[in-house]
Amino acid sequence: MAVLRIRKLGDPVLREKARPVERFDGTLRRLVDDMLETMYAAPGVGLAAPQVGVSLRLFVYDDGEGNTGAVANPELSDLEDEETRDEGCLSIPGPFYPTVRSLRATLRGQDAEGRPLELRGEGLLARIFQHETDHTQGVLYIDRLPPEGRREVMRLLRDHEVKQQQERSPTP
Ligand code: ZN
Numbered sequence: 001m002a003v004l005r006i007r008k009l010g011d012p013v014l015r016e017k018a019r020p021v022e023r024f025d026g027t028l029r030r031l032v033d034d035m036l037e038t039m040y041a042a043p044g045v046g047l048a049a050p051q052v053g054v055s056l057r058l059f060v061y062d063d064g065e066g067n068t069g070a071v072a073n074p075e076l077s078d079l080e081d082e083e084t085r086d087e088g089c090l091s092i093p094g095p096f097y098p099t100v101r102s103l104r105a106t107l108r109g110q111d112a113e114g115r116p117l118e119l120r121g122e123g124l125l126a127r128i129f130q131h132e133t134d135h136t137q138g139v140l141y142i143d144r145l146p147p148e149g150r151r152e153v154m155r156l157l158r159d160h161e162v163k164q165q166q167e168r169s170p171t172p
Helices: 026-041 124-135 147-168
Strands: 046-048 058-062 068-089 092-110 116-122
Touching: 026 046, 026 058, 026 068, 046 124, 058 124, 068 116, 068 124, 092 124, 092 147, 116 124
Parallel strands: none
Antiparallel strands: 046 058, 058 068, 068 092, 092 116
């Protein structure tokens, strides 16, 4: 297994509509293993293939409450009620911002072996399903924020990058 480089905001792959997964072979299972390792190393609760530069409709997740796995060709349905919670993204490192999502969602797709799966999520799990399915469509959570929210996230992102650069530069 390997930790892959996570693509950051501005990388065009994050804005592509990803291709469906058609081949459920050893290459796909290796990608899933590497994506899980990358997600845990980050650390994060979800990671979509476009975030590691692979334009495939695929994501991995682990909500920290026992729900974990890989989903290919995700489709959301039965979205119910709304909840606002702080949301962030490994491709937009640093900021978190209150984001409206459906409280409950059903996710249909396939597992890493190509078997059909259907999952029902609530709260954080439903949010992960929506955030990661968005990634497979080239959509980021900042697209779902009002303009002032997006501006605030961009400001926090710049602050985070400046701070990281300062930490990297040698002190006399
Ligand atoms: Zn994300």
